[in-house]
Amino acid sequence: MKLVVNGTSHDIDVEPEMPLLWVLRDELGITGPKYGCGIAQCGACTVHIDGEAVKSCQVEIGDLEGEVTTIEGLGTPDALHVVQEAWIAHQVAQCGYCQSGQIMAAASFLATNSTPSDAEIDEAMSSNLCRCATYPRIRAAVQSAATKLSEG
Amino acid sequence: MGKVKTIARRSFLIGSAAIVGGVAFGTYLAKRAIPNPLLQGLAEGEAAITPYVKIDATGITLITPRADKGQGAYSIQASLIAEELDIDPATATITPGLPDPAYFNGTVLAESVPFPAYDQGKIAETMRDFMSVPAKLLEVQITGGSSTVPDGYVTLRMAGAVARETLKEAAARQMGVSRDQLSTKDGHVILPDGRKIPYSDLAPAASKLDPITDIDLRDPKEWRILGKADTKRLDMVAKCTGTETYGLDLQVEGMVHATVRSNPSVGGEMVGFDATEAQSMRGVSKIVPVSGGVGVIADNTWRAIQAVNAIEFEWGPAPFPESSEQMFDILEAAVGEDDKYDHRQRDEGNVDDAVTRGEIIEASYRIPYLAHAPLEPMNAIVRVTDDACEIWTGTQIPLFVRNKAAALTGLKPEQVFVYGHPMGGSFGHRLEMTHVEQTFELAMAVKGTPVKMTWSREEDMAHEYPRPAAVAKARGKVLDGKVDTFDMSVAQSAIVSGWFDRLMGRPVPGPDATITTGSWDQPFDIPNYRVTGYRAPDMVPVTSWRSVGASGNGFFHDCFLDELIHAAGADPLAERIRLCLHDTSRKVLEAVGEMSDWNGPSLGPNRGRGVSFCMSFGVPVAQVIEVTNTEDGIKVDKLYCAVDSGPVLDPTNFEAQVSGGALFGLGHAMSSELTYADHATEQTNFDGYEALRLYQTPSVEVKALSNAQKIRGIGEPAVPPAAPALANAIFAATGQRIRELPLSKHIDFV
Numbered sequence: 001m002k003l004v005v006n007g008t009s010h011d012i013d014v015e016p017e018m019p020l021l022w023v024l025r026d027e028l029g030i031t032g033p034k035y036g037c038g039i040a041q042c043g044a045c046t047v048h049i050d051g052e053a054v055k056s057c058q059v060e061i062g063d064l065e066g067e068v069t070t071i072e073g074l075g076t077p078d079a080l081h082v083v084q085e086a087w088i089a090h091q092v093a094q095c096g097y098c099q100s101g102q103i104m105a106a107a108s109f110l111a112t113n114s115t116p117s118d119a120e121i122d123e124a125m126s127s128n129l130c131r132c133a134t135y136p137r138i139r140a141a142v143q144s145a146a147t148k149l150s151e152g
Numbered sequence: 153m154g155k156v157k158t159i160a161r162r163s164f165l166i167g168s169a170a171i172v173g174g175v176a177f178g179t180y181l182a183k184r185a186i187p188n189p190l191l192q193g194l195a196e197g198e199a200a201i202t203p204y205v206k207i208d209a210t211g212i213t214l215i216t217p218r219a220d221k222g223q224g225a226y227s228i229q230a231s232l233i234a235e236e237l238d239i240d241p242a243t244a245t246i247t248p249g250l251p252d253p254a255y256f257n258g259t260v261l262a263e264s265v266p267f268p269a270y271d272q273g274k275i276a277e278t279m280r281d282f283m284s285v286p287a288k289l290l291e292v293q294i295t296g297g298s299s300t301v302p303d304g305y306v307t308l309r310m311a312g313a314v315a316r317e318t319l320k321e322a323a324a325r326q327m328g329v330s331r332d333q334l335s336t337k338d339g340h341v342i343l344p345d346g347r348k349i350p351y352s353d354l355a356p357a358a359s360k361l362d363p364i365t366d367i368d369l370r371d372p373k374e375w376r377i378l379g380k381a382d383t384k385r386l387d388m389v390a391k392c393t394g395t396e397t398y399g400l401d402l403q404v405e406g407m408v409h410a411t412v413r414s415n416p417s418v419g420g421e422m423v424g425f426d427a428t429e430a431q432s433m434r435g436v437s438k439i440v441p442v443s444g445g446v447g448v449i450a451d452n453t454w455r456a457i458q459a460v461n462a463i464e465f466e467w468g469p470a471p472f473p474e475s476s477e478q479m480f481d482i483l484e485a486a487v488g489e490d491d492k493y494d495h496r497q498r499d500e501g502n503v504d505d506a507v508t509r510g511e512i513i514e515a516s517y518r519i520p521y522l523a524h525a526p527l528e529p530m531n532a533i534v535r536v537t538d539d540a541c542e543i544w545t546g547t548q549i550p551l552f553v554r555n556k557a558a559a560l561t562g563l564k565p566e567q568v569f570v571y572g573h574p575m576g577g578s579f580g581h582r583l584e585m586t587h588v589e590q591t592f593e594l595a596m597a598v599k600g601t602p603v604k605m606t607w608s609r610e611e612d613m614a615h616e617y618p619r620p621a622a623v624a625k626a627r628g629k630v631l632d633g634k635v636d637t638f639d640m641s642v643a644q645s646a647i648v649s650g651w652f653d654r655l656m657g658r659p660v661p662g663p664d665a666t667i668t669t670g671s672w673d674q675p676f677d678i679p680n681y682r683v684t685g686y687r688a689p690d691m692v693p694v695t696s697w698r699s700v701g702a703s704g705n706g707f708f709h710d711c712f713l714d715e716l717i718h719a720a721g722a723d724p725l726a727e728r729i730r731l732c733l734h735d736t737s738r739k740v741l742e743a744v745g746e747m748s749d750w751n752g753p754s755l756g757p758n759r760g761r762g763v764s765f766c767m768s769f770g771v772p773v774a775q776v777i778e779v780t781n782t783e784d785g786i787k788v789d790k791l792y793c794a795v796d797s798g799p800v801l802d803p804t805n806f807e808a809q810v811s812g813g814a815l816f817g818l819g820h821a822m823s824s825e826l827t828y829a830d831h832a833t834e835q836t837n838f839d840g841y842e843a844l845r846l847y848q849t850p851s852v853e854v855k856a857l858s859n860a861q862k863i864r865g866i867g868e869p870a871v872p873p874a875a876p877a878l879a880n881a882i883f884a885a886t887g888q889r890i891r892e893l894p895l896s897k898h899i900d901f902v
Contacts, residue, residue, distance in 0.1 A: 014452075015434060022454035026409060031401035032394025034576070035453070036527045037609045041838035044527055071394030080393070087392040091384060091804050094812055095222025096391030097398060097527045097576025122847040129838060131527050131577045132222050133815035134808065135849040 003064060005030060006073030016062025021045045023061050024070060032071035032100045036129070043128030046101035048074075053108035055127075071100040074107055083107045086145035094132035102128050106142050114149040116142070186288075189252035190215070199359035201318045203254045204233055204311035207355040212237075212339065213245040217255035218304070219295040219548050220248075220387070221526070221578035223867040224805040227386045231802065232304050235377045236312030236370065238336040239351075242386055248572035251550035253291040258284035259303035260294055264665060266497055268673035269770035270734040272861075293551040296583060296696065298769040298865030301801065305863050309369050317364035322357035323349050331364075372799065383802045387574065399546045399573040400531045400606060407533060407602035408437065411456040412590045413463065414445025416614045416832035417470030418693055422446065424466040430459040439463075442593040449594060453606050460608075470831035472691040476621070479691050479828065480518065483623040486688040487643035494687040495663040498672040501680035506629060506637040513719055514627045515712055518892040519704040520825035522619040522697055523833075523841055528576025529612040530587035534595035535602040536561055541568045541592070542602070546575030548582045552655045556585060560592045579816070580696040584617050584654065610836045617651075618826050619697030620644050622667075624708040629680075630720035635731060637680040638716065642668050642708060644701075645688045651695050663687070670702025670768050670872055671709035675734035683709075692828065698816060699871035702768035706872025707821070707879070707893060710764045714880045715889065724880065725750050725763045732765075736796050736860050737772035741765060743794035743855055744774040753884035758782070759789075762880025764873040770862065771797045771869035775814060777850070777877040781885045785900030788850040788878065791818065796857040797864035803856070810870045811852045817874030819844025823896040848901060 001012050005028065012027050019038075024030040024047070036044035038057050045056040050066035075081030080088070083106050093099045102125070109116070109124040116124070121142050130138065190200030198208040206213040216229035226246050234241035249255070261283040263269055267276035286292075316336050323341040324331040326349075333344045340348035372379065390396040415422055425446050427439045435455035440447045446463055450456040473479050486492040532545035534557075541557050550570045558565045575582060591605040607615065622644035629637040646664035653659040667685035697703055717727040725745050732738040744750070744763065753760055758781040765774045778790040793814050800806045823842040827834045835841035875893060882899060883889050890898045 018452075018454055022452060025401075026452040026454065029403060031397075031403075034398075034527070035400065035529065035606070035609075037838045038457075039609075039837055039839060042527060075393060077389050077393050077395060084392045088384075088388050091388055091808065093385070093388055093391035094224070094808055095526070095528070095575060095577040096387065096396055097222075099391055100394045103392060126845045126847040129527065129843055129845065131525060131579070131816075131843060133812045133819060133844055133849070135815065135844070135846045136811055136852050137808070138846065139849075 004067040017060045019057050020059040021056040043101040044098050046104040053105045083145045086141040090137045090141040092137040098130045186254040197356045199355035201315040201363050202311040205315040215249040218300040221575040225300050231377050232308035233312040236309045239339045251554050255293045256288045260297045260299040261287050270675045295548040298868045301865045313367045314363050319354045322354045378801045383804045398576050404602040407604050409453045410449045410605040412447040413460045415467045419471045421468030423468050426464040430462040433459045440597045442590045447594045457608050476827040483643050483688050486686050488641050492686040494685040496684045498683045503639045503680045503682040506680040517624040517708045521621045523616045523826045524579040524581035526577025529607045531606045532588045532591040533604045534591040536595045544571045546573045579698040617693050617695035620694040622704045626712040628716045633720050635716045638678045639682045641684045643686040643688045666701035670705030675737045676731040677733040699868040702872040706766035707875040710876035740772045740774045740794045747792045748776040760884025762877045764877035766872040768869045771864045773869050773873050775873040775877040777881045779881045785902045787902050791850045791852045794855045796860045797866050798860040800856050807854050809866045810854045813870030814874045817871040821875035823894045
């Protein structure tokens with residue numbers, strides 16, 4: 001089986017029902033996407049498939065169509081994505097375990113709506129859990145990133 | 153004055169003298185200096201001037217022994233050292249180091265003395281200082297009790313200062329000048345002529361000197377790092393780029409993956425199992441019975457989880473009742489019963505006499521079991537060989553893990569290496585180590601191979617040692633528009649005794665202070681005032697949960713006080729301020745009033761607000777929550793929080809901890825509970841165990857006062873006041889007084 005992650009092609013030999021999350025983590029050693037619940041309730045495993053945010057614990061590898069981007073492919077410490085810049089500026093993370101998923105969800109959302117209302121942010125970001133409750137800073141960081149994106 | 157007599161009558165509670173009583177110690181032991189662990193195995197050219205600073209040719213390593221579970225412990229410990237060492241902490245390597253008795257927590261037991269935190273009289277303070285002795289002798293290297301900052305505030309700055317002065321001394325001898333002619337900046341010693349010598353060049357010479365210890369710490373006015381408004385956490389970039397390595401992300405060469413399923417009735421045995429199908433599943437290499445269950449070793453975590461799901465089990469009986477209903481019946485039967493009496497640390501005026509006349513107000517309260525449910529499930533990597541045991545895991549109790557590993561593997565403690573990792577949350581979950589013990593068992597079965605064991609979310613939730621459920625019965629009286637009598641009885645199973653038994657193999661005798669922490673110790677002066685703890689039998693094994701006893705007592709105490717104030721016809725904020733006997737606390741109440749423009753609990757039609765107060769871990773916290781009663785349910789609009797924990801060292805992270813703590817308390821108060829049926833938790837994942845999400849999050853405003861003399865930790869104290877502030881706000885908006893958590897059992901939230 002072939003899959004493309006962060007622009008790199010990989011050959012893997014796994015059962016088709018293995019979730020993308022575990023292919024990434026345990027077969028390819030890409031650990032930015034996190035395991036939190038395995039049932040699409042927490043969002044810590046969020047990645048992009050062709051730019052769209054999906055919960056990688058729910059994607060069976062045999063059903064995967066499209067290229068995968070993980071937090072590692074979104075931006076790096078030396079070349080941050082605008083959403084990551086906003087997250088750092090607002091010092092969002094506490095334990096940080098959910099933040100890969102939060103950032104991937106926000107990046108995908110803002111790519112389709114760079115002038116979101118507060119209600120739209122709340123709706124888009126509510127399927128990602130943060131047990132440290134960094135939510136006020138998540139809200140502020142999404143707004144900052146949106147402003148930056150809409151200014152072009 | 154009967155003060156001393158009163159104290160003499162009180163018994164020391166668990167966590168203090170009961171522990172001390174179990175340890176035979178003399179002056180020698182108490183005063184003995186613990187050797188610097190970094191000096192063992194030091195290579196030529198490396199210097200370890202204190203247990204916290206290591207310098208070699210490649211740079212500076214700061215040892216930050218308190219675990220980082222998200223509260224920013226690594227950053228603040230590194231900043232405390234760096235402030236006096238004169239380095240940029242971002243340029244240093246930061247590591248928790250190996251566990252060692254040298255890193256005992258001298259502060260974590262301080263508030264277990266039988267004095268409320270606002271009593272800073274001589275006797276209370278002497279006894280608090282004394283509590284560092286059992287902490288040292290019991291080798292309590294622990295992260296908890298909001299103690300990282302108070303414990304490290306002097307110790308870590310002094311470690312930086314000792315290293316700095318010793319490096320200067322090395323430079324002085326090398327250059328033939330006196331030390332006081334030298335200064336330091338950015339990791340260099342500066343010579344009188346302006347030339348600079350990097351610390352790393354001075355390490356070989358410094359390592360041969362006796363550390364310079366006769367030093368005064370700098371005046372806070374001279375600080376360059378601490379207390380600055382734009383502080384940044386050192387782990388922020390890693391955590392926003394997916395490059396932080398949590399325990400679950402760590403890859404050790406040659407490791408295999410594993411998971412465990414054990415009796416869903418925590419503590420129950422496994423009678424038998426059939427792994428025929430699991431054995432033949434792809435990737436499975438070994439099925440290993442472990443204590444209370446079975447582990448599967450495989451080549452991928454998902455395959456291990458699939459295989460463990462395919463095993464048929466026969467479980468032994470549960471060591472606790474079948475259902476939450478039965479457990480609450482036991483709690484209700486315990487409260488107020490003489491034979492369950494545990495302790496009474498507050499008894500002022502004459503409650504028994506006061507309640508013989510006038511109108512008596514009575515109320516009963518309940519709180520549920522709660523899961524910690526940090527987002528990173530419990531995990532550990534362990535490799536056991538004939539002469540060593542290596543453990544990679546995120547833990548709040550590394551020295552206990554080391555000692556347990558030594559006992560289970562038969563190795564000496566110095567042959568056990570615990571490598572701590574940043575944690576994806578804890579909230580107290582990682583004060584336990586069942587998952588690490590299970591991983592030892594798996595690693596012993598495949599000696600030489602590192603085993604990475606990951607609990608599934610379902611296993612994690614089933615194997616919670618939860619926050620205990622509790623009930624309170626309260627009665628009181630008002631007189632002339634004022635609160636006159638407050639009498640509260642709380643029943644709960646003990647937390648500390650069972651926890652110590654799991655950690656050290658011996659339960660602690662004596663009372664359990666956590667039953668009333670957060671209600672007996674509040675800074676109010678009520679004419680007749682009594683709080684009594686009743687110890688319910690052990691049921692589900694329980695442990696500390698962020699803010700421990702105060703997580704429930706804050707709700708009980710403040711909500712009943714609110715009821716009495718309402719009955720008195722007084723203003724909720726004004727009457728709390730009138731009753732408050734502690735200046736620092738009173739100013740916190742006044743501050744939250746100013747923040748929220750308080751002028752009474754009503755905010756117009758269908759809107760209301762509640763005020764609350766709880767002092768925990770020595771930190772007074774007041775909150776105001778505003779709500780709207782919409783057609784679809786309660787909307788939480790705004791949360792104000794005023795706090796006084798003394799000087800604020802990292803304002804950015806301080807705000808994060810206070811806001812996060814308050815919202816953690818709020819979310820659980822709204823809708824979280826762990827319930828039991830058929831001797832197991834009914835919630836198995838985040839679909840059943842509800843947690844706060846963004847759409848329900850109010851805006852939050854935090855204010856720090858710094859009137860308190862002592863510096864305190866802030867990871868927990870903002871949690872307890874959120875539940876009562878919300879319940880009081882709902883009463884203001886709807887007239888409905890809810891006395892049971894979660895509030896969603898009685899009212900809807902939008």
